[in-house]
Amino acid sequence: MPTVASLFLAVIIAVTTWSFFFRARRARLPPGPIGNALVGNLFQIPLHRPWLYFEKLGRLYGPVVRLRLGWEEIVVLNEAEDAEELLSRRSKNYSSRRPLIYAGKYLKGNEALVLSPYGEGWRMIRSLFHSILQPRVLHRYEALQELESTKFLSDLLHDRWPGDLFKSASHFSASVIYLLAYGKRLKDDDKDLDELIEIMDGFVEDCYPGAHLVDTFPFLDYLPDFLAPWRKEALRKRDREMALFGRLADDARKGIESSDVFPECFASILWQQKEEQKLPDTAVYSTTGELFEAGTDTLASTIMWFFLAMLENPDVLQKAQTEIDSVVGQDGAVMPGLRHLEELPYCTAVLKETFRWMPVVPGGFPHYSEAEDVYKGFAIKAKTMVIPNIWSMHRNEGEFPNSSMFNPDRFLSNVASEVASPSDLTGGHYGFGFGRRICPGRYLASQTIWIAITRIMWAFRLEHATSPDGKPMKVDTNLSTTQIISRPLSFPLAIFPRTQRHADTIDSEWRRQKDIPSKELVRLAAD
Numbered sequence: 001m002p003t004v005a006s007l008f009l010a011v012i013i014a015v016t017t018w019s020f021f022f023r024a025r026r027a028r029l030p031p032g033p034i035g036n037a038l039v040g041n042l043f044q045i046p047l048h049r050p051w052l053y054f055e056k057l058g059r060l061y062g063p064v065v066r067l068r069l070g071w072e073e074i075v076v077l078n079e080a081e082d083a084e085e086l087l088s089r090r091s092k093n094y095s096s097r098r099p100l101i102y103a104g105k106y107l108k109g110n111e112a113l114v115l116s117p118y119g120e121g122w123r124m125i126r127s128l129f130h131s132i133l134q135p136r137v138l139h140r141y142e143a144l145q146e147l148e149s150t151k152f153l154s155d156l157l158h159d160r161w162p163g164d165l166f167k168s169a170s171h172f173s174a175s176v177i178y179l180l181a182y183g184k185r186l187k188d189d190d191k192d193l194d195e196l197i198e199i200m201d202g203f204v205e206d207c208y209p210g211a212h213l214v215d216t217f218p219f220l221d222y223l224p225d226f227l228a229p230w231r232k233e234a235l236r237k238r239d240r241e242m243a244l245f246g247r248l249a250d251d252a253r254k255g256i257e258s259s260d261v262f263p264e265c266f267a268s269i270l271w272q273q274k275e276e277q278k279l280p281d282t283a284v285y286s287t288t289g290e291l292f293e294a295g296t297d298t299l300a301s302t303i304m305w306f307f308l309a310m311l312e313n314p315d316v317l318q319k320a321q322t323e324i325d326s327v328v329g330q331d332g333a334v335m336p337g338l339r340h341l342e343e344l345p346y347c348t349a350v351l352k353e354t355f356r357w358m359p360v361v362p363g364g365f366p367h368y369s370e371a372e373d374v375y376k377g378f379a380i381k382a383k384t385m386v387i388p389n390i391w392s393m394h395r396n397e398g399e400f401p402n403s404s405m406f407n408p409d410r411f412l413s414n415v416a417s418e419v420a421s422p423s424d425l426t427g428g429h430y431g432f433g434f435g436r437r438i439c440p441g442r443y444l445a446s447q448t449i450w451i452a453i454t455r456i457m458w459a460f461r462l463e464h465a466t467s468p469d470g471k472p473m474k475v476d477t478n479l480s481t482t483q484i485i486s487r488p489l490s491f492p493l494a495i496f497p498r499t500q501r502h503a504d505t506i507d508s509e510w511r512r513q514k515d516i517p518s519k520e521l522v523r524l525a526a527d
């Protein structure tokens with residue numbers, strides 16, 4: 001008769017053996033390049049256009065690739081079906097963000113939505129963003145989008161910022177977001193926009209994986225200040241941000257009290273929340289500032305890629321102009337507007353192709369897993385950074401044949417039947433990310449860019465600028481900024497009105513709209 005002790009021992013051995021084999025089977029980590037024992041792949045991942053390196057790894061090892069930064073696990077997803085499965089269908093486990101010490105703790109004071117861990121705090125702020133950005137409320141901003149896009153045409157026509165196309169595009173984008181955020185129009189001579197662009201450029205550099213050693217080796221945060229100069233630098237950047245965002249949010253509060261600004265702006269919603277939830281003032285400053293930051297650079301960068309696409313693909317511009325002329329007439333007397341959206345499917349296809357061709361967040365924004373998981377036989381450890389490589393998803397030849405070509409026709413068959421509301425403008429590509437962290441500004445972004453590019457195509461001939469010897473100057477589409485947000489480096493572009501009548505219509509429309517008070521540009525919820 002076996003004794004109780006030997007039975008007990010047998011059970012222990014069976015359980016241990018089973019769990020060993022089970023774990024061994026599960027422990028097959030995704031393939032990837034071998035890294036250094038101490039720093040992992042830190043020195044292999046380039047800071048310059050890392051999405052191209054990830055794409056190359058995808059070709060070498062398969063679409064799911066594993067890397068290490070120090071002891072941090074990274075999994076790169078190069079195909080959309082894997083990102084949809086993990087980040088969308090299994091989003092309960094993959095919706096967090098890795099805690100960042102430099103950008104998250106010090107620069108943003110743990111107050112940035114985009115860097116927040118998944119949980120109640122994130123949910124609360126995200127619902128506030130949703131309240132002003134969801135498709136149901138988008139019609140409220142149409143007058144604003146129409147006015148600012150008319151001004152954008154006028155700025156381009158009269159070369160408001162000579163040679164600085166990005167400044168024009170940024171001014172347009174910022175003007176739309178600024179009114180939503182702070183309840184009033186951005187002035188032309190506003191220095192705040194320059195400062196915002198600098199702040200934003202710094203932030204997108206600071207939060208990319210590998211940008212700061214302390215984020216790879218968190219123990220460095222225990223160093224005293226005199227051995228950690230980066231800490232002082234991050235705090236200095238925070239002071240600068242708080243000075244700007246604090247002043248703008250405080251001004252908005254005064255404006256609301258004196259009924260000088262649009263009363264349902266984001267700052268106003270947040271000041272109310274602050275009272276109800278006993279939040280610090282800095283939470284209002286940061287969150288309103290984040291709306292302004294997140295919206296401005298992404299929109300402007302997409303518009304820059306659009307200009308480049310038109311310059312390199314004159315046949316596309318011509319096809320769009322033929323479509324627009326067939327709807328509003330050829331004589332340049334009527335400017336297209338959002339009311340023409342359903343009649344201009346090719347313009348919508350140009351929008352979608354711009355998002356696809358050169359996504360402005362090509363390397364995606366890293367998600368972070370909470371628990372261990374098994375996918376396609378690979379073990380994905382808890383606390384793994386999961387990077388959806390949007391670039392390679394958009395270069396997938398199966399889904400997007402001749403993917404490096406700018407070809408709006410690829411969207412045309414589904415666009416014509418699809419586009420009936422702002423939410424339909426956002427589909428067909430992966431540029432807005434995945435799952436519960438998908439970009440909350442995607443509807444506003446798509447509609448705002450649609451009106452801008454449709455009107456630009458209606459109004460202008462876009463040509464290569466010529467050098468002093470009269471030859472067209474070449475543009476290299478590979479030259480771009482290289483951090484989280486990518487836009488083309490400055491390039492020469494010659495912009496001419498299609499006819500004098502188009503120019504006159506822009507001038508007269510701008511004269512008609514320019515003095516509309518801020519408060520009348522947004523319809524109130526009760527309207």
Ligand code: HEM
Binds near residue numbers: 365
């Ligand atoms: C061309 C325009 C835009 C693009 C391509 C874009 C793209 C993205 C991407 C890829 C993400 C990360 C999604 C993920 O984690 O999977 C994101 C997040 C975010 N975007 Fe956008 N975005 C755009 C415009 C906007 C606008 C206009 C706003 C606000 C007005 C906005 C606000 C945000 C915020 C707050 C987050 C963080 C969401 C979170 O972590 O929960 N974005 N965006």
